[in-house]
Amino acid sequence: MLSPQEPPKRKLRVATTSLSGCFGCHMSLLDLDENLLALVDLVEFDRSPITDIKHCGPCDIGIIEGGVCNSENVHVLREFRENCRTLIALGACAVNGGLPTLRNGLDVREVLREAYFEQPGAVCNTIPNDVELPLLLDKVHPINEVVRVDYFIPGCPPSRDAIFKFLTDLIAGRTPRLDYPQMRFD
Amino acid sequence: MSFDNSSAVGVLEPILERYSRNPHHLMQILRETQEHLDFIPQWATDYLAEALALPRTQIQSVIDFYAFFYDSPRGKYRILFSDNVTDRMQGNMALLSRMLSKFGLTQGQASGDGLLSINTTSCTGMCDQGPALLVNNHAITRLSSQRIDQICELIKEKKPLAEWPAEFFRVEDNIRRKDVLLATEMVNGQALKRAIELGPKGMLAEMKASNFRGRGGAGFTTAVKWEACRNAPGTTRYVVCNADEGEPGTFKDRVLMASFSERVFEGMTIAGYAIGAAKGFVYLRGEYRYMLEKLQATLEARRKANLLGKDILGQKGFDFDIEIHMGAGSYVCGEETALIESLEGKPGKPRIRPPFPVTHGYLDQPTVVNNVETLAKATLIAQNGGAWYHGLGTKLSTGTKLLSISGDCDHPGIYEYPFGVRIAQILEDCGARNAMAVQVGGAAGTCVARHEFGRKIAFEDVSTSGALMVFGNNRDMFEVARNFMHFFKHESCGFCTPCRVGTTLICDTLDKIANGKGTAYEMNELSRLHQLLRSASHCGLGQSAGRPVNDTLQKFRPSYDRRLKQKDFEPAFDLDAALIPAREITARDDIDAHLGADQ
Numbered sequence: 001m002l003s004p005q006e007p008p009k010r011k012l013r014v015a016t017t018s019l020s021g022c023f024g025c026h027m028s029l030l031d032l033d034e035n036l037l038a039l040v041d042l043v044e045f046d047r048s049p050i051t052d053i054k055h056c057g058p059c060d061i062g063i064i065e066g067g068v069c070n071s072e073n074v075h076v077l078r079e080f081r082e083n084c085r086t087l088i089a090l091g092a093c094a095v096n097g098g099l100p101t102l103r104n105g106l107d108v109r110e111v112l113r114e115a116y117f118e119q120p121g122a123v124c125n126t127i128p129n130d131v132e133l134p135l136l137l138d139k140v141h142p143i144n145e146v147v148r149v150d151y152f153i154p155g156c157p158p159s160r161d162a163i164f165k166f167l168t169d170l171i172a173g174r175t176p177r178l179d180y181p182q183m184r185f186d
Numbered sequence: 187m188s189f190d191n192s193s194a195v196g197v198l199e200p201i202l203e204r205y206s207r208n209p210h211h212l213m214q215i216l217r218e219t220q221e222h223l224d225f226i227p228q229w230a231t232d233y234l235a236e237a238l239a240l241p242r243t244q245i246q247s248v249i250d251f252y253a254f255f256y257d258s259p260r261g262k263y264r265i266l267f268s269d270n271v272t273d274r275m276q277g278n279m280a281l282l283s284r285m286l287s288k289f290g291l292t293q294g295q296a297s298g299d300g301l302l303s304i305n306t307t308s309c310t311g312m313c314d315q316g317p318a319l320l321v322n323n324h325a326i327t328r329l330s331s332q333r334i335d336q337i338c339e340l341i342k343e344k345k346p347l348a349e350w351p352a353e354f355f356r357v358e359d360n361i362r363r364k365d366v367l368l369a370t371e372m373v374n375g376q377a378l379k380r381a382i383e384l385g386p387k388g389m390l391a392e393m394k395a396s397n398f399r400g401r402g403g404a405g406f407t408t409a410v411k412w413e414a415c416r417n418a419p420g421t422t423r424y425v426v427c428n429a430d431e432g433e434p435g436t437f438k439d440r441v442l443m444a445s446f447s448e449r450v451f452e453g454m455t456i457a458g459y460a461i462g463a464a465k466g467f468v469y470l471r472g473e474y475r476y477m478l479e480k481l482q483a484t485l486e487a488r489r490k491a492n493l494l495g496k497d498i499l500g501q502k503g504f505d506f507d508i509e510i511h512m513g514a515g516s517y518v519c520g521e522e523t524a525l526i527e528s529l530e531g532k533p534g535k536p537r538i539r540p541p542f543p544v545t546h547g548y549l550d551q552p553t554v555v556n557n558v559e560t561l562a563k564a565t566l567i568a569q570n571g572g573a574w575y576h577g578l579g580t581k582l583s584t585g586t587k588l589l590s591i592s593g594d595c596d597h598p599g600i601y602e603y604p605f606g607v608r609i610a611q612i613l614e615d616c617g618a619r620n621a622m623a624v625q626v627g628g629a630a631g632t633c634v635a636r637h638e639f640g641r642k643i644a645f646e647d648v649s650t651s652g653a654l655m656v657f658g659n660n661r662d663m664f665e666v667a668r669n670f671m672h673f674f675k676h677e678s679c680g681f682c683t684p685c686r687v688g689t690t691l692i693c694d695t696l697d698k699i700a701n702g703k704g705t706a707y708e709m710n711e712l713s714r715l716h717q718l719l720r721s722a723s724h725c726g727l728g729q730s731a732g733r734p735v736n737d738t739l740q741k742f743r744p745s746y747d748r749r750l751k752q753k754d755f756e757p758a759f760d761l762d763a764a765l766i767p768a769r770e771i772t773a774r775d776d777i778d779a780h781l782g783a784d785q
Binding site (some may be wrong): 109136140 | 480705707755765767770771772773779
């Protein structure tokens with residue numbers, strides 16, 4: 001018979017990635033220090049910069065850092081959405097687009113021209129167009145404008161306490177809730 | 187235009203003199219400046235900053251805050267189409283495009299020759315005789331394509347407004363049902379005489395006995411407000427009449443100010459007498475600018491009859507006078523603390539309450555802010571006594587209520603009913619045969635569906651500030667809610683984040699659903715955003731902004747559902763199209779240079 005005290009039968013699978021982020025949110029995740037050990041007791045990692053697994057398999061939780069700025073970001077984000085039961089936007093860029101959205105007021109063609117031709121020291125005479133390279137979207141988007149997102153953790157980056165509280169809530173089956181001290185940024 | 191001292195002196199000095207160079211009159215000074223110059227040029231702002239000893243930024247912030255102030259040329263004729271949902275139902279959009287195409291303009295653009303600009307504005311309070319527009323803040327009602335063509339001709343001929351046909355500017359009262367307020371003849375000064383006989387305390391006692399509640403919507407007991415103000419420590423007290431009825435679908439205060447202003451002014455004087463105030467303000471919404479001269483003449487006549495001024499009706503030491511303050515197109519100024527900020531010559535951003543205006547109001551002094559209807563009815567209580575008034579209406583909502591009825595009915599207009607009247611009765615009286623829904627209390631009010639038509643108009647059931655918009659069987663309630671949400675987004679003062687961002691997010695979500703890209707995700711978002719706005723907003727605007735969506739989601743869910751994609755999620759924008767510029771500049775067209783649909 002199921003009892004409410006019963007511990008989880010299996011470890012939850014977690015995948016993480018950084019789209020157009022700076023990896024600052026992942027650094028905050030690593031900043032969990034000894035709590036990482038507590039977390040590793042509860043979860044195992046699938047695709048993540050920590051494991052270097054290249055593609056995401058079926059997961060319980062997907063954690064996305066960074067907004068969506070190019071076509072590759074779209075593919076990765078779709079892969080996560082498809083495979084992860086719960087998808088979390090981690091940090092300001094994933095939640096709102098963040099710093100990369102500063103280019104949203106400019107024409108992306110002008111941005112590329114400026115970067116590759118007009119900048120002092122620019123040595124190219126062409127804008128890189130190898131088919132291996134992902135193309136830039138005309139605007140940078142927060143991830144919830146491209147796929148459905150279940151939870152948002154604010155912060156630039158979110159503090160380790162916020163990340164730990166959020167994940168342990170989620171793993172224990174409580175609706176995640178950040179209290180005021182975990183959302184203070186000053 | 188460069189700084190031109192002679193026109194600054196010629197135009198601005200007489201205005202400044204008229205307002206005694208009092209910076210609290212900044213809004214009136216700006217309004218008159220714009221009436222002379224068609225907009226408020228930089229040099230005028232600079233001159234006024236110096237003359238009023240105000241920071242230039244403060245004047246600029248006032249110009250930016252109010253929809254009817256312009257700091258760049260908007261043409262000699264500034265046309266604003268009223269864009270309430272009732273105007274939409276009467277076909278205002280077709281008339282707007284007709285006019286735009288006649289001049290080859292786009293909405294909001296000023297014509298190159300400086301002749302005109304055409305745009306939309308929030309409900310102008312002419313819902314019973316729409317579609318309506320404002321030209322240089324003067325209302326034109328009952329628009330038709332023929333009338334639009336005539337207006338276009340007049341503008342092309344550059345005819346001054348004064349020479350336009352008076353018929354255009356005719357505003358009807360459309361009073362359809364009279365009860366104690368509208369049917370009782372009033373002899374000027376009679377109610378005031380009776381109040382003086384009773385004495386301030388006696389008048390307060392009558393107000394208490396009547397259990398009269400304010401008619402602006404919140405329903406606070408008026409006697410409690412008056413007494414708190416009377417007892418509050420302070421040097422000067424003020425009475426403010428809130429005639430800033432911006433709630434879409436409300437126009438009863440327009441009729442009271444146009445045809446019953448004696449009653450309103452007398453009610454204010456009685457309030458002044460009861461609380462010990464010597465000064466009153468009428469805060470008249472900018473859309474009712476056309477009444478200003480007539481109201482000022484009425485005030486002048488009352489001064490001559492010793493009903494205003496010094497030692498009123500021979501009562502030694504009873505001094506009271508009234509000043510009219512014109513608003514300039516801001517819904518949030520109907521909130522009493524925002525209204526007081528505006529009266530003081532500042533942007534109308536709501537204050538933090540408490541302290542309440544009864545202790546810290548205008549210039550931080552004890553102030554009573556009452557709705558027009560509340561003050562008009564105080565005269566009835568003075569005349570006939572509180573016990574008599576208590577016998578009308580229901581136990582918790584005494585007396586009568588004026589309703590502004592518009593939308594799908596045969597006889598739109600003003601109806602005065604005793605509280606406790608059933609909505610079904612009202613619909614029968616106004617000739618609404620196929621009503622599917624009734625929006626009671628304006629955009630921020632309650633959406634009542636057919637199965638609830640047995641409910642009563644009263645503070646204890648469906649409460650209202652006075653708007654009642656009827657929607658017939660063929661109306662799309664999703665579009666009604668979307669119209670109201672765009673109204674809130676436009677009118678949010680921007681002070682607090684939940685309201686400023688939240689109203690925009692709700693509008694974006696509704697627009698996404700309207701564009702056929704909505705999914706179950708958006709439906710959850712709408713409910714979540716409503717909760718957030720309700721609990722986290724600074725004032726009533728944000729707290730109630732999600733209501734039209736919440737109500738229609740509950741009662742007219744199929745009007746949302748039929749627009750949804752049967753998918754988990756759909757982006758609001760076309761992902762492949764977002765790669766076009768990058769494809770262009772890299773000259774790529776390979777398969778990886780495209781984004782297909784999500785599987």
